[in-house]
Structures are given as structure tokens and as C-alpha cells.
Amino acid sequence: MKLEMSGQTVAKPGEERHWVSSFYPVRGRTQEVIGIGVFVSEITERKRAEAALREQAEAVAETARQKDEFLAMLGHELRNPLAPIRTALALLRQCGSLNPVALRAHDVMDRQITHMVRLLDDLLDVARITNGRINLTMQQVDVRQVVAEAIDSVRGLIDARHHQVETALPPGPLIVRGDVTRLVQVVVNLLNNAAKYTDEHGTIRVTAATEHAHAVLRVTDTGTGIPARLLPKIFDLFTQDDRTLDRAQGGLGLGLTLVRRISELHGGTVEARSEGRGRGSEFIVRLPLAGAEPVASVPDTDLSEVSRPSIRCLLVEDNVDAAQMLQCALELHGHEVRLAFDGCDAVDAARAFKPDAVVLDIGLPRMNGYDVARAIRLLPGLADVIIVAVTGYGQDADRRKSCEAGCDHHLVKPIELNQLLRVLGAGRAVSSRQ
Ligand SMILES: Nc1ncnc2c1ncn2[C@@H]1O[C@H](COP(=O)(O)OP(=O)(O)OP(=O)(O)O)[C@@H](O)[C@H]1O
Ligand SMILES: [Mg+2]
Known part of the structure; x- marks a missing residue:
């Protein structure tokens, strides 16, 4: 011994x-x-070295945490100014006074804002998923529907680059248990990459099939391919091929990280294959098959304009630009609008104005939106007022908070005018699901 x-x-x-x-x-x-x-x-030296290593590891962990927090905050802060810009653009188009040059400029701005919103969404998603702050709404989902929805939303890019899309899907449902929106996001990211990293007139192929109790989804392209040295870390955050001179493809290197994390949250895996540069790529997602239960449908994305009878609307928003833009837009649709720029004024204005609907920012000075919603509901004659919460946060927990505060709908910034018009027209919700 x-x-x-x-x-x-x-x-x-x-x-x-x-x-x-x-x-x-x-x-x-x-x-x-x-x-x-x-x-x-x-062993004094060894102890010192160990202590130094420990300190270093703690510092690295702290830096990583600060980076995640910073990304989340940055994404959030950058989203706010986009709301009034997007509303202003919708307004310009509705005024119908744009000449052809202005119309083209308008379209450019519209496209770029949509792009920026997507980048910021990805940034926020990565931060949330990394911190485990993402909740999935699990349902029975048909993978064929997910593919159809994803192809639809990438159609613009695919057509612009003159790619041909081939699909091979099973004749019957291929059911997995998952969050439809997130699964569509997985396929959209893969298709976006296939379209971006394939020269014009390429072929993108999407197949889905059952293999060993899994739904197996393959997205292949005839594009630039992935060099062998990059393959092992292709799903890591910020990994991108060398593009020192050509940054034309843009992007932050987040798409595949999201693909992997969302797949894993569904109990699945994802794999990348490529024979090397110029030889195309293949991405394979495997998701466990589910038993047979009622099938959830892909969310309705029809944002066609909705015209409703005129209503009295109280708009509560501390960003004056955003408030005034939205006011113009709602007035243009024939609604009567009052503005309030902080929580206390909002309650006073509701008492005096007796609105049919309140569009309520949640982060407000003096009194937060949740408290405002509760206070307004208690006012005489306003128990049934429609309350639409508008926030930068779209997590289930945030929606629950809105619901608990008595809001009927929950919209995430930057809101689209048609979406707002739709919920205002839809009346009071049984539960807050928007
Ligand atoms: N289908 C593909 N063909 C060739 N290279 C690809 C393909 N998909 C991804 N890559 C390579 O992997 C990198 C990481 O992809 P990822 O989707 O994570 O980021 P990104 O497309 O650069 O930016 P983002 O998706 O955040 O807009 C890309 O920059 C590209 O170099
Ligand atoms: Mg990408």
C-alpha cells in the first residue's frame, strides 16, 4: 500500500x-x-500551471457567455428600428404615388429589410438555442408538407438563379413529431445554401423516405461542393469556406448551426457529404418517425390584404417614428387611431378614448405593457377590448406572459401590416396564439 x-x-x-x-x-x-x-x-509549478489553466477556462466560458448575451441583445436592438422602416415602406406602396424608379427603390429596400430580418432572426435563434431558451411546439408533422412549404419560401432565390428543383417524396404521409415552423426552417436553410452555393442553372434535389424507423430527408445540389478539411466543422458556428475576395453570398455562417441544433432537439441527426470542390454537396437529416395521430398543418402564410370595418384603435409605442408610421398605415385603412407613448398615458388614453382595439408595445416607459393590459381590461366598458401585444420576443414563455396579462394576440417585431390588420379583424381570441 x-x-x-x-x-x-x-x-x-x-x-x-x-x-x-x-x-x-x-x-x-x-x-x-x-x-x-x-x-x-x-509541485509548486504544476499547481501554478493548473490554477492558470483553470482561470483561463473560466475566462473563456465567461467570454462565451458574454458573447451569447451580446448577440441576443444586438439582434434584439437591431430589430427595433426595422419595424418603422417596414411600415413606412408598406405605407409608401399603399399611397400608390410611386413612379417606376421609386417603385424599384422601394422593392430593393423591401427585399433588403426582409434579408436583414432573417439575419437577425438567425442571430437570435442561435443565441436562444445555445442558452436552451427555445421551446418547441411538438405536433404530428408530415415531412412532405415541410418540404413543400420550404421550397415555396425559397422559390424566389431558386428562380432568380435559374435552378431546377427535383423532388422525390413518398406517396403517403411521412409523419414525425416536431415543431413545424422549426422543421421548415431546417429545410429552408438547406435549400437556401443549395441555391446560394450552386452556380446558375444547377439542379437541387430533395428526397424524403423511410429508413430504419426514421424519416430521412436529403438535399443535394450540383454546386461548389465542400472541401474535405471543412466537412468536419461545417455545422459549427460561423464556419464558412474561404471567401476573402468574394463575400457576395453574404450570410454569417449560422444556417447550418441552426440546422444541426434544431435537428438534434427533435432527436434527429444531420450529416454533410461532398466529394470536394466543384462536385456538389449532400445534406442528410434523419428524424425519428412518429406513431399515427392527427396531422398538424403548416401555418397559414397567406398575408393577403384584409379589409375590415373601421375600428377605434389605441396605439401604444414609445418609439415615436414607429408609432406614427403605424398610425398613418392604420388610418389609411380607415381606422381611427390615438397614440400613447408610455404605459401610464396608455391607460389614461384608453379610459378617455374607449378603443375597440389596443396595439400594445410591451417594453414601455413608466409602466410595462403587461401591467397596461391588465389595467385596461379593468376599465369600465373595456373588458372585451381586443389587445394585441407587440414585442421583440417570440418565445413561448413571452406569449404565455402576454396571454396571462389578458392580451388576445402576440405579434413579434417587426410586425407586418397585413398581419396586424388580420388580427385586428379577427376580434378577440379564445387563446393568444398569433
Ligand atoms: N450546399 C452547399 N454547397 C457548398 N457549400 C456549402 C453548402 N452549404 C453550406 N456550405 C458552406 O458552409 C458554410 C456554412 O453554411 P451556413 O449555412 O452555416 O452559413 P452561410 O450560408 O455562410 O450563412 P447563413 O446561413 O448564416 O446566411 C457556407 O458559408 C458554405 O461555405
Ligand atoms: Mg446558409
């Missing part, structure tokens, strides 16, 4: 030296113990 002891000794004031001593039996000729040997070694 060997006995070890370690400790430290003060060598001089302020300087400690660490040591470890091992005790072992010293045996005589017939193996009888005749004494105890002690072996002492100094």
Missing part, C-alpha cells in the same frame, strides 16, 4: 510552496517491513 499526502508550506511571507509526499514501506531481505520511506516532490 502506498500513502500520499499533499500540502503547502509558507516559504516566506506571501510565497507558498506546494508539495506531495509518498510514503512507502521499506522491506528487509525476507520482505519484512523494516522502516518507512518518504519521497517528497515539489
Whole structure:
């Protein structure tokens, strides 16, 4: 048996030296113990190195945490100014006074804002998923529907680059348990990449099939391919092929990270294959098959304009630009609008104006939107007013908070005018699901 002891000794004031001593039996000729040997070694340097490593690891973890927080905050803050810009654009188009040049400029701005919203959404999603702050709404989902929805939303890019899309889907439903929106996001990201990283007139193929109790989805393209050295880390955050001169494809290197994390949250896996540069790529997503239950449909994305009878609307928003733009837009649709720029004014204005609907920002000075919603509901004659919460946060927990505060709908910034018009026209919700 060997006995070890370690400790430290003060060598001089302020300087400690660490040591470890091992005790072992010293045996005589017939193996009888005749004494105890002690072996002492100094490990001060090792201890120092270990402490330095520990500090370094803690610093790295802290930096990573700060980075995630910063990304989330940045995404959130950058989203806010986009809301009034988007409303202003919708307004310009509705005024119908644009000449052809202005119309083209308008379209450019519209497209770029949509792009920026997507980038910011990805940034926020990565931060949320990394922090485990994402909730999936799990339902029975038909993978064929997910594919159809995803192709639809990438159609613009695919057509612009003159790609041909081939699909091979099973004749019957291919059911997995998952969050429809997130699964569509997975396929959209893969299709977006296939379209971006394939020269014009390429072929993108999407197939889905059952293999070993899994739904297996393959997206292949005839594009630039992925060099072997990049393949092992292709799903890591910010990984991109060298594009020092050509940054034309844009992007932040988040898409595939989201694909992997969302797939994993569904109990699935994702794999990338490529024979190398210029030889195309293949991405394979495997998701566990579900038993047979009623099938959820892909969310309705028809944002066609909705015209409703005129209503009295109280608009509560501390960003004056955003408020005034939305006011113009709602007035243009024949609604009567009052503005309030903080929570307390909102309650006073509701009492005096008796609105049919309140469009309510949640982050407000003086009194937050949730408290405003509760206070307004208690006002005489306003128990049935439609309350639409508008926030930068779209998590289930945020929606629940809105619901608990008595809001009928929950919209995430930057809101689209048609979406707002639709919920205002839809009246009071049984539960807040928007
Ligand atoms: N189908 C593909 N063909 C060739 N290279 C690809 C393909 N898909 C992804 N890549 C390579 O992997 C990198 C990471 O992809 P990812 O989708 O994560 O980020 P991104 O497309 O650069 O930006 P983002 O998706 O955030 O807009 C890409 O920059 C590209 O170099
Ligand atoms: Mg991408």
C-alpha cells in the first residue's frame, strides 16, 4: 500500500510552496517491513500551471457567455428600428404615388429589410438555442408538407438563379413529431445554401423516405461542393469556406448551426457529404418517425390584404417614428387611431378614448405593457377590448406572459401590416396564439 499526502508550506511571507509526499514501506531481505520511506516532490509549478489553466477556462466560458448575451441583445436592438422602416415602406406602396424608379427603390429596400430580418432572426435563434431558451411546439408533422412549404419560401432565390428543383417524396404521409415552423426552417436553410452555393442553372434535389424507423430527408445540389478539411466543422458556428475576395453570398455562417441544433432537439441527426470542390454537396437529416395521430398543418402564410370595418384603435409605442408610421398605415385603412407613448398615458388614453382595439408595445416607459393590459381590461366598458401585444420576443414563455396579462394576440417585431390588420379583424381570441 502506498500513502500520499499533499500540502503547502509558507516559504516566506506571501510565497507558498506546494508539495506531495509518498510514503512507502521499506522491506528487509525476507520482505519484512523494516522502516518507512518518504519521497517528497515539489509541485509548486504544476499547481501554478493548473490554477492558470483553470482561470483561463473560466475566462473563456465567461467570454462565451458574454458573447451569447451580446448577440441576443444586438439582434434584439437591431430589430427595433426595422419595424418603422417596414411600415413606412408598406405605407409608401399603399399611397400608390410611386413612379417606376421609386417603385424599384422601394422593392430593393423591401427585399433588403426582409434579408436583414432573417439575419437577425438567425442571430437570435442561435443565441436562444445555445442558452436552451427555445421551446418547441411538438405536433404530428408530415415531412412532405415541410418540404413543400420550404421550397415555396425559397422559390424566389431558386428562380432568380435559374435552378431546377427535383423532388422525390413518398406517396403517403411521412409523419414525425416536431415543431413545424422549426422543421421548415431546417429545410429552408438547406435549400437556401443549395441555391446560394450552386452556380446558375444547377439542379437541387430533395428526397424524403423511410429508413430504419426514421424519416430521412436529403438535399443535394450540383454546386461548389465542400472541401474535405471543412466537412468536419461545417455545422459549427460561423464556419464558412474561404471567401476573402468574394463575400457576395453574404450570410454569417449560422444556417447550418441552426440546422444541426434544431435537428438534434427533435432527436434527429444531420450529416454533410461532398466529394470536394466543384462536385456538389449532400445534406442528410434523419428524424425519428412518429406513431399515427392527427396531422398538424403548416401555418397559414397567406398575408393577403384584409379589409375590415373601421375600428377605434389605441396605439401604444414609445418609439415615436414607429408609432406614427403605424398610425398613418392604420388610418389609411380607415381606422381611427390615438397614440400613447408610455404605459401610464396608455391607460389614461384608453379610459378617455374607449378603443375597440389596443396595439400594445410591451417594453414601455413608466409602466410595462403587461401591467397596461391588465389595467385596461379593468376599465369600465373595456373588458372585451381586443389587445394585441407587440414585442421583440417570440418565445413561448413571452406569449404565455402576454396571454396571462389578458392580451388576445402576440405579434413579434417587426410586425407586418397585413398581419396586424388580420388580427385586428379577427376580434378577440379564445387563446393568444398569433
Ligand atoms: N450546399 C452547399 N454547397 C457548398 N457549400 C456549402 C453548402 N452549404 C453550406 N456550405 C458552406 O458552409 C458554410 C456554412 O453554411 P451556413 O449555412 O452555416 O452559413 P452561410 O450560408 O455562410 O450563412 P447563413 O446561413 O448564416 O446566411 C457556407 O458559408 C458554405 O461555405
Ligand atoms: Mg446558409
